[in-house]
Amino acid sequence: MILTTAILVFLVIILIGVGGWWIWQSSDRLRRRLGSVGTGPAEAQLLKPALAPSPLDVMAAHSALVNKVTALAEQAGYKQSAGDLTLLLLVFGVVGGVLGIWRLGNVGGALLAALVAGSLPVVFFAYRRARRLQGFTEHFADAVDMISRSMRAGNALPTAIQLVADEMADPIGSEFRQVSEEIRLGIEPADALARLKARVPTDDVAFFCTAINIQRAAGGNLAEILDRLSDVVRKRFELLSHARVLSAQQRYSALFVGASPILFCIVFYFLSPGYFDPLIESPNAPMLITAGVVMEIIGFTIIWRMARIKV
Helix, strand or coil: CHHHHHHHHHHHHHHHHHHHHHHHHHHHHHHHHHHCCCCCCHHHHHHCCCCCCCHHHHHHCCCHHHHHHHHHHHHCCCCCCHHHHHHHHHHHHHHHHHHHHHHCCCHHHHHHHHHHHHHHHHHHHHHHHHHHHHHHHHHHHHHHHHHHHHHHCCCCHHHHHHHHHHHCCCCHHHHHHHHHHHHHCCCCHHHHHHHHHHHCCCHHHHHHHHHHHHHHHHCCCHHHHHHHHHHHHHHHHHHHHHHHHHCHHHHHHHHHHHHHHHHHHHHHHHHCCCCCHHHHHCCCHHHHHHHHHHHHHHHHHHHHHHHCCCC
16 A cells, blocks of 8 residues: 555656646747747748657557647647657546556556546536537627628728627637738738638537638629528528427436436445445446446437537
8 A cells, every 4th residue: 555655646747747848838839939030121031941740649640549639739729749749648547547457456447547538628628618619609690790790880800800800709709810920921811711610619609611612713792692691690590599408308317317327326336435345346346437428428419419500
């Protein structure tokens, strides 16, 4: 027990050190980028080579899974590099594996605990992404109206986008601010809008980007097009909100069904500490626990997908 405690304390210290180093590295890269601004002409700043990526970033860039997690984090509003996210997943996985082998005492349980712990950042990013997209969709019609009114007043499209970036709150303000900066730095509006559609993968943003691209290619009254688009977006949001209210019972049923086994396990563990010892000490424990977790995930997914309504 003393040896196990010493190992856990050592791992916690290593985890704190790695986390502090990761935060310091991210802040140091940001400080170097900010320090390079304003030290010379704008043309010289644009021609400066980008900072060389770290070896971990280079290795992580070749992983499809890490690229998907990086895209998920960017859509959630976190602009960390692929190497930083890889290190974060590895730290969570190692800590989960150590706790699993300490409590369960076998390799199968340790691997399962490492998998669950390593997926926690992904679950957090998915949750933040859903909240961010919901907030973006809620006020996106107002942003389209603002662009339309600005263009009716005689402003160009980049100026209207900059107005939205200055006047609207995040996440709409930050996303349109990035679009405005990319256009100002010479990127084609179509490419800047394509990047916006990748960062905010919703149907409303896809309609908006497609309408602007078609108008730029074929001509027409963009202000009138955006007026109709904002009306469609607003009605879609109202209909989707009504559908979410009608499906609230099914969604909460999925949450309670998915969380009840975990809650009951915690309650039984504290009320009767040795309640799960026969299961954990059984040679079939990894197979039984894995089968239970898999069936729980399947049931939760089916109920949740039935409760989701796309408009």
